[in-house]
Amino acid sequence: xxxxxxxxxxxxxxxxxxxxxxxxxxxxxxxxxxxxxxxxxxxxxxxxxxxxxxxxxxxxxxxxxxxxxxxxxxxxxxxxxxxxxxxxxxxxxxxxxxxxxxxxxxxxxxxxxxxxxxxxxxxxxxxxxxxxxxxxxxxxxxxxxxxxxxxxxxxxxxxxxxxxxxxxxxxxxxxxxxxxxxxxxxxxxxxxxxxxxxxxxxxxxxxxxxxxxxxxxxxxxxxxxxxxxxxxxxxxxxxxxxxxxxxxxxxxxxxxxxxxxxxxxxxxxxxxxxxxxxxxxxx
Amino acid sequence: xxxxxxxxxxxxxxxxxxxxxxxxxxxxxxxxxxxxxxxxxxxxxxxxxxxxxxxxxxxxxx
Numbered sequence: 633x634x635x636x637x638x639x640x641x642x643x644x645x646x647x648x649x650x651x652x653x654x655x656x657x658x659x660x661x662x663x664x665x666x667x668x669x670x671x672x673x674x675x676x677x678x679x680x681x682x683x684x685x686x687x688x689x690x691x692x693x694x695x696x697x698x699x700x701x702x703x704x705x706x707x708x709x710x711x712x713x714x715x716x717x718x719x720x721x722x723x724x725x726x727x728x729x730x731x732x733x734x735x736x737x738x739x740x741x742x743x744x745x746x747x748x749x750x751x752x753x754x755x756x757x758x759x760x761x762x763x764x765x766x767x768x769x770x771x772x773x774x775x776x777x778x779x780x781x782x783x784x785x786x787x788x789x790x791x792x793x794x795x796x797x798x799x800x801x802x803x804x805x806x807x808x809x810x811x812x813x814x815x816x817x818x819x820x821x822x823x824x825x826x827x828x829x830x831x832x833x834x835x836x837x838x839x840x841x842x843x844x845x846x847x848x849x850x851x852x853x854x855x856x857x858x859x860x861x862x863x864x865x866x867x868x869x870x871x872x873x874x875x876x877x878x879x880x881x882x883x884x885x886x887x888x889x890x891x892x893x894x895x896x897x898x899x900x901x902x903x904x905x906x907x908x909x910x911x912x913x914x915x
Numbered sequence: 916x917x918x919x920x921x922x923x924x925x926x927x928x929x930x931x932x933x934x935x936x937x938x939x940x941x942x943x944x945x946x947x948x949x950x951x952x953x954x955x956x957x958x959x960x961x962x963x964x965x966x967x968x969x970x971x972x973x974x975x976x977x
Contacts, residue, residue, distance in 0.1 A: 823969075826957050844950065845969050877953060879946075 665751045666693075666741045673901020674760040674885070675871065675915030676727025680737065683721060690718050691741045694749075697727065698736045704729040724904070727759065728870070728913040730795035734758050759794065759915060762868040762900055764887030768854040769873070771846070771880030776902045778848040779880060783819075785832035785853055786840040786876030786909070794869045794915055801855070801866060805835035814861025819843060820850030829853060840876035851880070856891065865889075870915030873905060881906045885914075918952065921960035926951040929962050929970045947973035 667684040682693060693712060697705040705725055713722040727735065736756050742749040767790065771783045792798035802812045809830045810816050819829040819841060827842035832853060843851055857865040873883065883905050888897040905912050918926075927935045929951045938948040951970045954962060962970070 877949075 665753050666739060668739055668753055668755055670737060670755045670757060672757040673903065674762065675901065676759045677901060677903045677914065678725050678727065678757065680723040681721060682723065682739065688741055688743045691743060692719055693723060694740045694742055695723055696738050697725065698738065699729065699733050700731040704731050728795055728915060730797065732794065762887045763865055764889055764898065765859065765865050766854055766856050766888045766891045767868065768852050768886050768893060770852040770884045772882050772884045772902060774882050774902065776884055778851065780846055780848040780851055781879040781881065782843045782846045783851055783853055783880050784840055784842045784875060784877035786837055787872065787874030788832045789872040790855065790868045791870045792866055792868060796870050796872055796913065799866065802833050806830040806833040814858045816856045816858060817854065819853040821846040842877055870913065873912045873914060875905055875908060875910050875912065878905065878908055916956055918956055919960065922955040925960040925962050926955040929967050930974060934974065945975065
């Protein structure tokens with residue numbers, strides 16, 4: 633439906649009887665435009681914090697994300713966190729769209745009972761890439777601090793294009809940590825050879841790298857692009873993380889050119905990976 | 916995954932019948948049972964002393 637009473641539905645504020653930024657028919661008063669702050673990681677895992685909606689009793693937020701002239705993430709695909717069954721203003725999403733370019737996040741606060749909504753407020757972000765010799769995945773807490781909740785990786789893929797396009801690394805199914813020339817995988821803790829590091833990249837979905845008994849310090853897995861083969865490491869634009877027996881509710885992704893991870897590394901964000909036997913497409 | 920009787924017996928022995936029943940019935944998740952079942956499956960009912968020590972450390976305190 634493009635118009636109502638001659639007014640574009642894109643500007644529904646101005647249609648009588650619908651949501652309005654003016655005092656509504658139900659007696660409510662619109663809040664001022666919400667204040668938003670966004671924190672978006674390299675691969676598009678985003679958290680939006682909304683404040684300044686206090687004039688609503690039970691605000692409900694409509695959030696859409698656009699890129700390339702169309703909506704790439706619909707309101708229904710965005711997670712509205714709740715407290716006591718009421719939206720609390722913390723909103724999260726994962727952006728694995730293949731559309732390139734700057735993203736625009738559009739937000740409105742609505743109160744259905746009173747038929748009022750705020751003016752639209754927007755913010756923007758762009759997804760990034762990783763170009764490092766070492767890419768390390770670590771089990772962490774939600775704030776990024778190290779966690780002993782063990783990693784379990786059934787399948788991990790590194791792609792040069794967004795949304796798992798372009799070239800896939802490793803380019804072969806690994807049969808050992810060094811079976812592919814120029815690539816070495818490793819992890820901070822090995823419980824047994826049954827759950828060895830390369831099993832995150834082998835040909836079977838039933839085998840996995842499992843850091844059983846890991847500590848907060850050694851709970852990591854990494855890939856190394858060796859300089860003898862890669863004069864410049866490949867630029868990674870998306871990662872597929874297949875969790876298997878994974879207890880780490882969050883993972884961090886960091887990159888280093890020395891492998892020291894002693895402060896020289898680049899932080900590419902924290903990602904929510906709560907499901908076991910679940911695949912997470914990052915970027 | 917499917918399990919043999921021997922694999923299940925080994926997992927129960929390494930944990931406890933009560934935890935095992937609560938876990939498999941979905942009443943109370945038990946990390947120790949989860950790990951014991953995976954190890955018992957992958958090692959065909961043979962749990963080492965290291966396995967048992969790890970599993971014991973994951974048992975809930977009651």
